[in-house]
Amino acid sequence: MTTANRRTHSGSRRDEAAREAVLHAADDLLVEHGFSALTVEAIARRAGVAKQTIYRWWPSKVEVLLDTLIEDSAKRLPVPVGEATAKDIRGYFRRFARFVTRDPAGQVLLALIAEAQHNPGTAKSFHARYLRPRREQERAMIASCVDAGGISPALTPDAVIDAITGPVVYRALTGTGVPRGLVDALVDDLLKPRSG
Amino acid sequence: MTTANRRTHSGSRRDEAAREAVLHAADDLLVEHGFSALTVEAIARRAGVAKQTIYRWWPSKVEVLLDTLIEDSAKRLPVPVGEATAKDIRGYFRRFARFVTRDPAGQVLLALIAEAQHNPGTAKSFHARYLRPRREQERAMIASCVDAGGISPALTPDAVIDAITGPVVYRALTGTGVPRGLVDALVDDLLKPRSG
DNA sequence: TTGTCTAGACGCAACGTCGCGTCTAGACAA
DNA sequence: TTGTCTAGACGCGACGTTGCGTCTAGACAA
Incomplete structure (x- = not known):
């Protein structure tokens, strides 16, 4: 009863296959049929998983995404680390x-x-878990290049990042x-590279 | 609110007061309680209007918005018409x-x-009814200034517009x-005004 | 008479929660 | 080693709720 001293584990561990099936199902559904098709029930059906299994591990479908x-x-769009050149x-x-x-x-x-x-809750965790960490890496990339004398932008690193990603995302x-x-064109115009 | 206290039932013409009440209710609800509070039922309640009245005139709440x-x-952010200066x-x-x-x-x-x-349907009418016409006006504004020699941007008018509105919208x-x-900073960097 | 209006019921879909029974895997005594 | 105990994960399916979009029904103005 009192789990305090009974610190042991027991029971099955989380099913890794189910976790991945859910992630892939969500991804696939979004790409194939758009956001409106992305219901928790559809994800569960596609993943071959019970709805409750999704709710057990994720507070909402947005967190799955x-x-x-x-x-x-992280896999497909890593931010360059270390000394970055203008080319990088x-x-x-x-x-x-x-x-x-x-x-x-x-798309995701x-x-x-x-x-x-x-949804404010979505906004909060989207920032904390994705945008903020990524932005920090990007800022470091710009800063390292500035420090090395590779570029001398007229704007702050943050403004440079916004000035390039903004139009891309907007379009x-x-x-x-x-x-x-x-x-x-934006990179040329904003970074004013001295070399490369 | 129910501003329609003076409202005797309208006749067989469309009720302009109802139309405006719906528009304002939608606007207010979005600003006050966010998009998730923007349901057709809430709009109807707030506007003091029957749900059917909304569906009679708008295919969806998105079209109301x-x-x-x-x-x-059109009222609060008109695009300058005629000869535009860099200052304009x-x-x-x-x-x-x-x-x-x-x-x-x-916010809207x-x-x-x-x-x-x-929602693809939303995207389509949003483009056709808002983005496209507006973009045309903006393009004309830029072009008229270029023609008059007020600016000589390195990018096309469309790219200039994206390069400025993009970061703003993204942020x-x-x-x-x-x-x-x-x-x-973006305007300075992109428009390179010769005068103004 | 015709068309708009309010009021509200309807069926539908997805939500998030719950209880049930099954299965898995570590803990532990015999 | 073997068998039992137990906690937790899991699938299944039902629940009440919410919002959707449709549909009547009656009141009323032109």
């Missing part, structure tokens, strides 16, 4: 544009931006696609 | 930033961007606010 986004973008930065933002417009995980990012707009959100040269 | 946005932004353009984008971050109608804009992300969407000097 957030987990998929965190895993996917340009490459990162090019990959970012590609991620947002073509990668399924980019856009959906979460949208959902955060409707993706409004479904107008990102023109091939836009990222390069 | 779109109507409020179109009316409000800077002023417009400053007002745009203010609109998006502080005006209640700006953000909500519709978000909702368009979830507003991610709830980080728009730093005071951001718009000016």
Whole structure:
């Protein structure tokens, strides 16, 4: 009864296969049928998992999406670490544009931006768990390049990041696609690279 | 509110008071309690109107919002027409930033961007009825200034508009606010005014 | 008469919660 | 080693609630 001293474990551990099935089902449903098809019941059905299993581990379907986004973008859109060159930065933002417009995980990012707009709780954890940590890495990337003399932007690192990701995200959100040269033009215009 | 206390039943023409009550109720509910509180039933209650009256005139609550946005932004964020100076353009984008971050109608804009992300039908009419016409006016504003020699941007008019509105909208969407000097810095950096 | 209005019932879908019975796996005594 | 005990994960399916969008029914103005 008193679990205080009875500190032991026992019972099955969390089913890793179920966890992954849920994550993939959510991702797939979003990409294949859009956000409106993304119901908890549909995720459960697709994952071959009981609804309660989802509610046991995630407070809402949005947190499921957030987990998929965190895993996917760590894999597919890593922020360069260490000394970054102007070339690295340009490459990162090019990959970012590609991620947002073509990668399924980019769809998830856009959906979460949208959902955060409707729900304060979503906004909070989206910031804390995704946007903030990522922004910190991006800031470090810019700063390291500035320190090394690779670039000398007229704006603060944060403003530079917003000035490049902002238009890309905005165009993706409004479904107008990102023109091939836009990222390069923005990077050229904002970073004023001395070399590379 | 139920401003319709003086309201005797209207006849066989559409009731203008009901129309406005619905628009204002939707706007108010969104601003006061967020998008999740914006249900058709709540709008009807607040407007003092039967649910059926809403469905008779609007296909969905999103179209109600779109109507409020179109009316409000025509009033409160008009695009300069005719010969525009660099100053006019800077002023417009400053007002745009203010609109998006502080005006209640700006909340509506953000909500519709978000909702368009979830629903293709919303996206379509949002583009056709709001974004596209507005973009055309903005493009004309930029073009007229370029033609008059007031500015000589390195990017196309569309890219300039995206490069300025993009970061503003992105920051507003991610709830980080728009730093005071951001718009000016972007305008300076992108428009390269020869005069003004 | 016609068309709009209010009022509210209707069926539907998804929500989040609950109880039930089954299964899994570590703990422990014989 | 073997068998039993136990905690927790899991699937299944029902629950009440909410909001949707549709549909009557009656009141009323032009």
